Amino acid sequence: MTLSLVALQLLNGVEQGLLLFLVASGLTLVFGVLGVLNFAHGSFYMLGAYLAFWLAERTGSLLFAVLLGVPLMLLFGFLVERLAVARLYQRDHLSQVLLTYGLVLLFNELSRLLFGNDVHPVATPALLSGSFKLGEVQSWPAYRLFTSLSCLVIALLLRYVILGTRFGMRLRAGASNAEMLEVLGVDVRKLFARVFSAGVALAALAGMLAAPLTTVYPGMGESVLVISFVVVVIGGIGSVRGAFFGALLVGIADTFGKVLVPSVSSAVVYAVMAAVLIWRPRGLFGAPAEAR
Amino acid sequence: MTAPLLEVEDLHAYYGESHVLHGVSFSIAEGETLTLMGRNGMGKTTTIRSALGLLPPRRGVVRVRGHAVTGLRPHSIAQLGIALVPEGRGIFPTLTVREHLVVTARPGRWTAERTLELFPRLRERLGTLGAQLSGGEQQMLSIARALLTNPDLVILDGATEGLAPLVRQEIWTALRRLRAEGTAALVVDKEVKALLALGDRHLILVKGRIAFAGTTPQWRARAEENLALLRA
Numbered sequence: 001m002t003l004s005l006v007a008l009q010l011l012n013g014v015e016q017g018l019l020l021f022l023v024a025s026g027l028t029l030v031f032g033v034l035g036v037l038n039f040a041h042g043s044f045y046m047l048g049a050y051l052a053f054w055l056a057e058r059t060g061s062l063l064f065a066v067l068l069g070v071p072l073m074l075l076f077g078f079l080v081e082r083l084a085v086a087r088l089y090q091r092d093h094l095s096q097v098l099l100t101y102g103l104v105l106l107f108n109e110l111s112r113l114l115f116g117n118d119v120h121p122v123a124t125p126a127l128l129s130g131s132f133k134l135g136e137v138q139s140w141p142a143y144r145l146f147t148s149l150s151c152l153v154i155a156l157l158l159r160y161v162i163l164g165t166r167f168g169m170r171l172r173a174g175a176s177n178a179e180m181l182e183v184l185g186v187d188v189r190k191l192f193a194r195v196f197s198a199g200v201a202l203a204a205l206a207g208m209l210a211a212p213l214t215t216v217y218p219g220m221g222e223s224v225l226v227i228s229f230v231v232v233v234i235g236g237i238g239s240v241r242g243a244f245f246g247a248l249l250v251g252i253a254d255t256f257g258k259v260l261v262p263s264v265s266s267a268v269v270y271a272v273m274a275a276v277l278i279w280r281p282r283g284l285f286g287a288p289a290e291a292r
Numbered sequence: 293m294t295a296p297l298l299e300v301e302d303l304h305a306y307y308g309e310s311h312v313l314h315g316v317s318f319s320i321a322e323g324e325t326l327t328l329m330g331r332n333g334m335g336k337t338t339t340i341r342s343a344l345g346l347l348p349p350r351r352g353v354v355r356v357r358g359h360a361v362t363g364l365r366p367h368s369i370a371q372l373g374i375a376l377v378p379e380g381r382g383i384f385p386t387l388t389v390r391e392h393l394v395v396t397a398r399p400g401r402w403t404a405e406r407t408l409e410l411f412p413r414l415r416e417r418l419g420t421l422g423a424q425l426s427g428g429e430q431q432m433l434s435i436a437r438a439l440l441t442n443p444d445l446v447i448l449d450g451a452t453e454g455l456a457p458l459v460r461q462e463i464w465t466a467l468r469r470l471r472a473e474g475t476a477a478l479v480v481d482k483e484v485k486a487l488l489a490l491g492d493r494h495l496i497l498v499k500g501r502i503a504f505a506g507t508t509p510q511w512r513a514r515a516e517e518n519l520a521l522l523r524a
């Protein structure tokens with residue numbers, strides 16, 4: 001492998017990891033704060049991609065599609081929380097898996113009904129269609145740089161909200177003792193609904209940004225869901241910081257796995273997960289039991 | 293006559309099938325300090341949880357300043373001016389002391405600065421996570437956090453339980469100050485002497501029923517019987 005090829009794979013891995021972070025951060029928050037094991041989280045990624053495809057066709061601009069799509073998905077997330085997920089807070093994980101898996105089937109059928117079984121391409125915005133040269137042969141698409149930077153900005157924003165605002169404090173407090181928050185005057189239902197819909201919007205945004213890179217097709221959320229669970233476990237359940245580093249690790253491992261050991265590449269991320277868990281059974285940033 | 297700050301009437305509460313409160317009634321006037329005594333398992337915590345909407349009662353009414361709040365969610369009841377220092381203190385393990393002073397605060401007389409004057413020890417621990425505080429520090433923080441919602445009524449489910457003597461002193465002093473400022477309180481504790489010195493009126497709960505209710509002189513007038521009710 002030449003140095004420029006290594007650099008290219010590293011960049012691709014980081015980019016893939018950053019996109020994955022958008023999905024995994026919501027998944028880990030919804031589990032850590034709301035205590036809900038959300039199998040439908042990958043569907044929001046898929047719905048985001050379809051929405052981007054549909055809106056981009058109509059508005060002629062992926063940027064518009066994202067600017068319109070994210071608020072729509074925030075609202076959609078709020079509705080899903082109110083109508084379905086809110087019924088799960090007092091339930092065990094089995095009921096949660098059953099209901100959210102039901103949602104997966106529903107959203108998959110819905111997307112087939114509306115868009116068929118076809119694979120839909122989404123055009124890269126013209127402004128970002130160029131690429132950067134890396135050494136003699138390799139080049140890196142400008143669009144990937146754009147998605148990476150967008151994800152980084154969102155990661156920093158998320159960090160600020162969680163660590164630096166009162167909403168973030170409440171979110172962290174709610175993860176360990178929601179009842180205490182409630183009895184001191186905080187509407188925990190509203191807090192939970194906001195966290196859930198933010199998670200939906202983040203996953204959908206990842207789907208929108210990824211649409212030009214992966215195309216859009218039914219069931220595209222499933223593989224993302226599985227890999228996001230791997231990220232959440234590696235990072236430590238409930239930890240957004242963990243999701244960030246876990247996602248980068250998984251993105252890089254997956255990209256290099258595909259190049260170095262193509263025949264067993266799909267096993268690489270699970271090997272990484274196993275290694276991390278042997279080293280740190282609660283994941284990179286998992287809270288010890290007494291602090292949860 | 294104005295309506296009491298908090299009024300609980302004929303409260304019946306259950307855990308599943310087990311009937312724990314059998315018609316508990318009492319009221320707290322503005323600025324009054326009421327103590328709630330009783331051996332372990334007599335229903336003190338359940339009474340508090342029921343009144344605050346954490347364990348909605350099956351029967352009975354809870355009123356705040358004359359308005360029925362039964363069936364409201366706990367945050368709505370709290371917003372009427374009631375704050376809880378719960379059993380176990382309810383400190384958020386992953387929030388710093390400073391964050392506890394902000395996370396549920398509402399504007400009013402109590403500011404973070406004033407609570408730090410009340411409990412100077414917390415000032416040295418502002419950056420420390422809740423999980424790393426000592427029991428006494430946690431209790432001070434729990435009280436400070438409650439005061440920062442600027443309540444008219446503070447409910448302490450265990451004021452000094454499990455704390456070292458010096459810390460207890462500090463907490464009783466703080467409660468006397470609260471009382472002097474006109475904040476009403478409902479105080480649960482094991483230290484009967486301290487409760488009698490602090491409270492205007494007292495309740496003794498026995499198996500989910502009020503076995504005694506009266507002022508400090510009334511309590512003392514039948515001290516023998518009351519102590520027997522409290523003896524383990």
Ligand SMILES: Nc1ncnc2c1ncn2[C@@H]1O[C@H](COP(=O)(O)OP(=O)(O)O)[C@@H](O)[C@H]1O
Nearest residue numbers: 307310312330331332333334335336337338339
């Ligand atoms: N979560 C619960 N589930 C079932 N029974 C409970 C629960 N909490 C308390 N109890 C029972 O209710 C009764 C009153 O308990 P509690 O209100 O905690 O008493 P106190 O605060 O006076 O010690 C006790 O008999 C206790 O065993």
Ligand SMILES: [Mg+2]
Nearest residue numbers: 336337338379
């Ligand atoms: Mg108790």
